[in-house]
Amino acid sequence: MMVPAPVFRGLFPVRDYDLDATLDSGQAFRWVRSGGGWSGVLGRRAVRLWHRGDALEAEVWEEPGDWRWLREYLRVDEDLDDVLAAFPDDPPLREAVGACRGLRLLRQDPWECLASFILSSTKQIVQIRQVIALLCERYGDLVPGWAAGGVRAFPHADRLAGLSEAELRACRMGFRARYLGEAARRVAGGELDLGGLHALPLEVARAALEELPGVGRKIADCVLLFAYGHASVFPVDVWVQRALEELYFPRRRLAPARLRAFAETYFGPRGGYAQQYLFHYMRGRAGRVALGGVTVAE
């Protein structure tokens, strides 16, 4: 079987960019490790990425134009020093940043981001990946890529809007099927204008997202942070809640709303970045504890 060779190549100088941490930090769910790098699909473009010394290398199968679509997704022009300088200077955050310096936020497509996080509720990240992979395999358009027959794009809202709840449930998404279907119908029907949210103030955009069934504060905040670039937004999930309670409020129990209120003032205008470092730090630590459980007995 002939596997088409990528025909276009781009090189993007970067500093402090940890591609592995970034693409495997639970903000995007379709990147797969391959050939020492990563394979994924952005919009209708298949992309492979590698970290090469002081640059990121990209391969694509269609005319890339000025590459702006990729530079903006990866935020290669964002200066990490500026981001880190906006953090409060405290031991927990220093530790978290030290563990994965170079972790970045992406700038994702709003529909894919919204749909993905609707599917994320009470699911492990591995499972979210599986459900999304299945959804794409069944309902995504084929685009030129690393496989001979093409690779699957993320399904458009209007494609999913035409599916029955049973068809969605068959992608193993359980009770989230009703939520995803309804979101797809409202987006496809123009009732929710995702493009228009860019121009709206943060609170208005958040309220618009929370109108969707199955979308509460946490999922709305993930979309506002990961797709719309609202850098101060601080999504609080179970991991981040654990991190805040353990690192900032040991032996106290705060209601989620109070924890969020603390986080959004304390972590400042780039709080969303701080949140991502804490999230990744806690996940990595949990993994190491699980793996190293035997060797701890010294």
Add this chain to the structure above:
DNA sequence: AGCCAGGCAGAGA
């Protein structure tokens, strides 16, 4: 074999 997962909605106090 259970516990729990990048939550949310609805009900009840």
Add this chain to the structure above:
DNA sequence: TCTCTGCATGGC
């Protein structure tokens, strides 16, 4: 405002 519960599914 806060707490409790049901919800599908499957990894570990």
